[in-house]
Amino acid sequence: MRSKSQLQEAIRRERRTVLIVNTHSRRGRRLYQVVRDHLAPFQLLGTFPVERPGQLPGALAAAIALGPDLLVAGGGDGTVSEAARHLAFRDVALGVLPLGTTNNFARALAVPPRPAGALGVLTAGKVADVDLGQAGDxxxxxxxxxxxxxxxxxxxxxxxxxxxxxxxxxxxxxxxxxxxxxxxxxxxxxxxxxxxxxxxxxxxxxxxxxxxxxxxxxxxxxxxxxxxxxxxxxxxxxxxxxxxxxxxxxxxxxxxxxxxxxxxxxxxxxxxxxxxxxxxxxxxxxxxxxxxxxxxxxxxxxxxxx
Structure with missing residues (x-):
């Protein structure tokens, strides 16, 4: 595992990124192309619009297999939580785009609710380590x-x-x-x-x-x-x-x-x-x-x- 500063520097320098958006979420379908266009300066290794919840685990596994430093997940709490499960204890940073209804995890990270502000965190923000919970498995x-x-x-x-x-x-x-x-x-x-x-x-x-x-x-x-x-x-x-x-x-x-x-x-x-x-x-x-x-x-x- 790299240090936080080393991972942060890799993201800023190489910008190896994958994008996953729940296009079935409240705002995901409408904003998918906007988000993709905004990430044009990044080295997008792959983009994954997800229409049905059952597709999300497979899309996340495929995205991680591309070897990114940053995985950007757009959707509600369910999408972000599934992304967190896949990225737990991995040397990959999660970028959160709150496109759902309550957006609890994004609020906890102080990620702005509007896409422009949330996307700004990807370019001007920093890498932090945060806690997760585990209920049973x-x-x-x-x-x-x-x-x-x-x-x-x-x-x-x-x-x-x-x-x-x-x-x-x-x-x-x-x-x-x-x-x-x-x-x-x-x-x-x-x-x-x-x-x-x-x-x-x-x-x-x-x-x-x-x-x-x-x-x-x-x-x-x-x-x-x-x-x-x-x-x-x-x-x-x-x-x-x-x-x-x-x-x-x-x-x-x-x-x-x-x-x-x-x-x-x-x-x-x-x-x-x-x-x-x-x-x-x-x-x-x-x-x-x-x-x-x-x-x-x-x-x-x-x-x-x-």
Whole structure:
């Protein structure tokens, strides 16, 4: 593995780059050619427009086989998370183009939401090492959640996402909540056990969840996962907690405290599916752990790389 400065210099000097864009995402189809034109000064080894989610793993494997120093992934959190899985512990930097709905990982990296600003990071930014998480056998960039979000991720209408963006998620959650039952979760970390009864348990890498900040001091390179229930056993508690977070921009200081850890076991009654960066992967019980410095990414000059 090269040092960060050596990889950064190789990107600036040789610009060996591959481009993958989810052209089925909210803005991917419209912006694919714009992004490709902007990358003309780079040495594009290959470009991969991906029309269907099932094509993405094969496209990423083919792109990495070309031997780039920089892999640019355009799409939403699902696309970026899949790219992160493929690039974990590799000597290749990920360039993030946020073209999705919530863009949690891009927000955590302080990548500008507009394509022009995000593309500017590729030319004027720097290489940083950030953390990933792993839930069971599945690596994630942003979150591994249990409860209502697994149902929402499966059922949020694509047309609704296209028209109203990230607001589609809480609206779908309100509809699904009428049938959702609370569950009991036992969390074991560092030899200590915790129990909560809730509709939603979140395990987050970084600061953002559902397009909103959860706290002011979490980062994607703080070597911690942040664990918290969103609301309690009653439906109104989840609704009020979600609404307060959406309006205030972060959770209240009096909200249930975070468990900040790098390794935990989650058991639930009943066993439940896992929402891992918007896709269902596995079920509880599950071990969730931090993978420190697992991914190299392009970030803006102001990003504090610890």
């Amino acid at each position: 599945t690596i994630f960039a942003n979150h591994a959640n249990i409860g209502l979000s697994a149902q929402v991720g499966l059922r949020v209408p694509a047309r609704l996402k296209r028209h109203i963006g990230k607001t589609a998620y809480p609206l779908t959650a309100v509809v699904r909540l009428a049938w959702h039952r609370p569950f009991r979760a036992r969390i074991t970390s560092g030899g200590t056990g915790y129990e909560v009864v809730t509709h939603q348990l979140n395990v987050v890498n970084g600061r953002f969840q559902a397009g909103q900040p959860i706290t002011s001091d979490a980062t994607v390179d703080d070597r911690l996962l942040h664990v918290y229930p969103l609301g309690g056993r009653r439906r109104r508690q989840l609704l009020s907690a979600s609404l307060r977070q959406a309006l205030a921009g972060h959770r209240r200081a009096t909200a249930p405290p975070f468990l900040a850890t790098d390794d935990l076991l989650v058991e639930t009654d009943p066993e439940l599916p896992l929402d891992v960066d918007g896709e269902v992967h596995g079920r509880t019980p599950v071990r969730i752990r931090l993978l420190p410095n697992a991914l190299r990414v392009m970030v803006g000059p102001s990003f504090v790389d610890t």
